[in-house]
Amino acid sequence: MQLMKAREVRLASRPSGFPTLENFEVVDVPVPEPGPGEVLVRNAYFSIEPYMRGRMNAIKSYVPPFEVGQPMTGGTVGKIVASHAPEFPVGTWVQSELGWREYAVGPAKFFRKIDVSQTPPSAYLGILGSQGLTAYVGLHDIGGLRPDDVVFISSAAGAVGSIAGQLAKHAGATVIGSAGSAEKVAYLKNELGFDAAFDYHDGETKARLAHLSPDGITLYFDNVGGEQLEGALSVLRPFGRIIACGMISQYNVPTPGPRNLAQVIGKRLTLRGFIVLDHQARWKDYLSEAIPLVREGKLKLAESVVEGIANAPQAFLDFLRGGKYLGKLLVQTHEDRS
Amino acid sequence: MQLMKAREVRLASRPSGFPTLENFEVVDVPVPEPGPGEVLVRNAYFSIEPYMRGRMNAIKSYVPPFEVGQPMTGGTVGKIVASHAPEFPVGTWVQSELGWREYAVGPAKFFRKIDVSQTPPSAYLGILGSQGLTAYVGLHDIGGLRPDDVVFISSAAGAVGSIAGQLAKHAGATVIGSAGSAEKVAYLKNELGFDAAFDYHDGETKARLAHLSPDGITLYFDNVGGEQLEGALSVLRPFGRIIACGMISQYNVPTPGPRNLAQVIGKRLTLRGFIVLDHQARWKDYLSEAIPLVREGKLKLAESVVEGIANAPQAFLDFLRGGKYLGKLLVQTHEDRS
Numbered sequence: 113m114q115l116m117k118a119r120e121v122r123l124a125s126r127p128s129g130f131p132t133l134e135n136f137e138v139v140d141v142p143v144p145e146p147g148p149g150e151v152l153v154r155n156a157y158f159s160i161e162p163y164m165r166g167r168m169n170a171i172k173s174y175v176p177p178f179e180v181g182q183p184m185t186g187g188t189v190g191k192i193v194a195s196h197a198p199e200f201p202v203g204t205w206v207q208s209e210l211g212w213r214e215y216a217v218g219p220a221k222f223f224r225k226i227d228v229s230q231t232p233p234s235a236y237l238g239i240l241g242s243q244g245l246t247a248y249v250g251l252h253d254i255g256g257l258r259p260d261d262v263v264f265i266s267s268a269a270g271a272v273g274s275i276a277g278q279l280a281k282h283a284g285a286t287v288i289g290s291a292g293s294a295e296k297v298a299y300l301k302n303e304l305g306f307d308a309a310f311d312y313h314d315g316e317t318k319a320r321l322a323h324l325s326p327d328g329i330t331l332y333f334d335n336v337g338g339e340q341l342e343g344a345l346s347v348l349r350p351f352g353r354i355i356a357c358g359m360i361s362q363y364n365v366p367t368p369g370p371r372n373l374a375q376v377i378g379k380r381l382t383l384r385g386f387i388v389l390d391h392q393a394r395w396k397d398y399l400s401e402a403i404p405l406v407r408e409g410k411l412k413l414a415e416s417v418v419e420g421i422a423n424a425p426q427a428f429l430d431f432l433r434g435g436k437y438l439g440k441l442l443v444q445t446h447e448d449r450s
Numbered sequence: 451m452q453l454m455k456a457r458e459v460r461l462a463s464r465p466s467g468f469p470t471l472e473n474f475e476v477v478d479v480p481v482p483e484p485g486p487g488e489v490l491v492r493n494a495y496f497s498i499e500p501y502m503r504g505r506m507n508a509i510k511s512y513v514p515p516f517e518v519g520q521p522m523t524g525g526t527v528g529k530i531v532a533s534h535a536p537e538f539p540v541g542t543w544v545q546s547e548l549g550w551r552e553y554a555v556g557p558a559k560f561f562r563k564i565d566v567s568q569t570p571p572s573a574y575l576g577i578l579g580s581q582g583l584t585a586y587v588g589l590h591d592i593g594g595l596r597p598d599d600v601v602f603i604s605s606a607a608g609a610v611g612s613i614a615g616q617l618a619k620h621a622g623a624t625v626i627g628s629a630g631s632a633e634k635v636a637y638l639k640n641e642l643g644f645d646a647a648f649d650y651h652d653g654e655t656k657a658r659l660a661h662l663s664p665d666g667i668t669l670y671f672d673n674v675g676g677e678q679l680e681g682a683l684s685v686l687r688p689f690g691r692i693i694a695c696g697m698i699s700q701y702n703v704p705t706p707g708p709r710n711l712a713q714v715i716g717k718r719l720t721l722r723g724f725i726v727l728d729h730q731a732r733w734k735d736y737l738s739e740a741i742p743l744v745r746e747g748k749l750k751l752a753e754s755v756v757e758g759i760a761n762a763p764q765a766f767l768d769f770l771r772g773g774k775y776l777g778k779l780l781v782q783t784h785e786d787r788s
Contacts, residue, residue: 341711377724385715
């Protein structure tokens with residue numbers, strides 16, 4: 113039998129500073145054969161996420177680094193095309209962490225079945241995936257979201273922010289978002305239902321927030337750190353809370369922290385970091401709340417799709433630079449023939 | 451009758467940058483006469499505290515600024531020498547906020563009786579005063595102190611730090627302190643019972659902490675911000691907590707925040723600011739725990755006393771610069787003839 117070819121993206125070298133295309137290679141490999149108890153999955157989409165930048169460096173973190181010469185990994189959804197595991201028949205849609213490749217093989221326990229009868233498969237990489245749970249846990253478990261909150265969300269057109277904003281609106285809060293272009297600002301207000309939004313290039317965050325919400329904010333969902341964190345500290349009301357979810361502006365270059373951090377004392381603020389891996393017990397609560405809202409169109413998927421695995425490295429670089437993509441960024445490896 | 455003279459310290463002008471002696475004036479005034487319902491108190495000691503630096507500027511905060519040309523205020527203890535309030539007879543020891551002067555007059559409600567039968571009167575400005583409550587509330591209500599904690603306390607030879615360290619030891623925790631001189635370091639280890647201590651001039655905080663506690667710390671009681679906060683962020687274990695009590699290093703000059711603030715995410719840290727004014731309901735709990743310990747000598751007073759109100763401005767400047775005083779700094783205005 114002639115071996116079919118498949119492609120995968122490998123880490124070619126570790127970046128020094130901002131990554132470049134040379135740090136990646138797209139390699140042809142044979143489509144793997146599933147062994148006993150294993151399944152072969154034809155990935156339909158894989159996910160591009162900020163934390164993957166950290167894994168390109170050889171630094172100890174809550175996830176191990178990618179290995180040079182090995183394929184990168186990350187969230188993906190696909191359909192089983194060959195199976196030696198009776199509980200996972202051919203045709204079953206599954207989710208796994210074996211992304212950045214066209215075909216994934218492994219023991220059945222590496223895969224989790226997903227229900228594609230109510231929502232598109234790609235939803236499980238975005239609003240029904242770990243970034244949806246991140247937004248949910250961040251707002252509720254870390255931030256203690258209340259209906260009377262005035263919530264500011266940075267990187268609000270990004271994967272987590274676009275979901276957090278919709279969930280906070282759904283909970284009755286007032287929601288302000290920041291993003292990196294006029295197109296994204298319009299998207300937040302017109303498509304995702306934000307009360308207000310601004311382009312963070314249009315002057316200081318502090319001034320923009322003071323203009324949009326003269327009485328201040330009560331909750332900041334921080335996806336970026338840096339200048340926007342400083343601005344939020346300035347306008348948070350007493351007893352305000354900061355959900356420290358991401359500081360993407362600081363992943364490539366260590367940046368001085370906010371000059372006004374001392375405001376946490378006078379204003380009795382709480383800043384709390386979290387990672388979603390600690391909150392897996394909340395999946396059931398989140399999905400039971402979110403799936404009906406997605407099905408009814410009350411939560412939008414908010415995704416951007418890049419076609420073809422060969423375009424994944426450039427898409428990842430554009431994503432890290434910011435400005436190009438709305439919502440969750442996915443690479444479509446194969447047509448979604450569900 | 452000939453009017454007796456008394457002295458008070460006034461704010462002569464607002465400082466630009468670090469304060470100087472010219473910003474203060476020590477003025478002779480007549481000893482005031484108490485009116486109906488008022489008492490006259492001969493202050494024995496008054497308190498010098500970091501937050502007073504903030505009040506010298508015309509900046510809105512949780513306490514209003516001092517007024518130029520008016521006496522400064524702050525915690526003081528003294529004895530009633532004239533009274534038109536029957537419930538406050540002459541000879542009663544009281545505490546008030548009318549410090550920085552030799553005699554204080556006002557309606558009885560401005561004064562709170564203190565019990566000097568078990569401890570010296572000055573204890574009520576230090577270990578039994580608001581800085582004692584600050585240490586107690588910070589450790590327990592904000593930091594959730596546990597017996598298995600490894601606690602790092604900056605400015606540990608200062609008023610709050612010296613109490614926080616003793617209370618944390620008393621609760622069973624391991625306690626490391628930083629201070630600004632070899633004398634203070636010895637004081638922490640030999641007099642106050644700290645497990646370890648270091649001089650923050652002796653290299654990076656991160657390296658000093660890693661040396662003294664190779665497995666990291668679990669709780670940081672932050673009195674200074676800046677470089678020591680950055681060092682603590684580096685060595686905090688996952689799920690560590692930061693009690694943001696003071697950032698004295700940042701009161702005179704806005705300073706870039708910690709460059710590694712993003713660690714709050716990967717390590718799931720919580721940083722929480724507080725001010726003791728919000729926690730007055732905890733006085734009873736604190737005093738009932740602390741008074742017996744002070745009486746039995748299990749909590750040390752940890753105070754430094756400067757004699758004479760005329761020396762108060764220089765003492766305040768030395769205090770802000772750091773390095774000179776151990777523990778709580780008090781000015782003795784009159785001999786303690788209790």
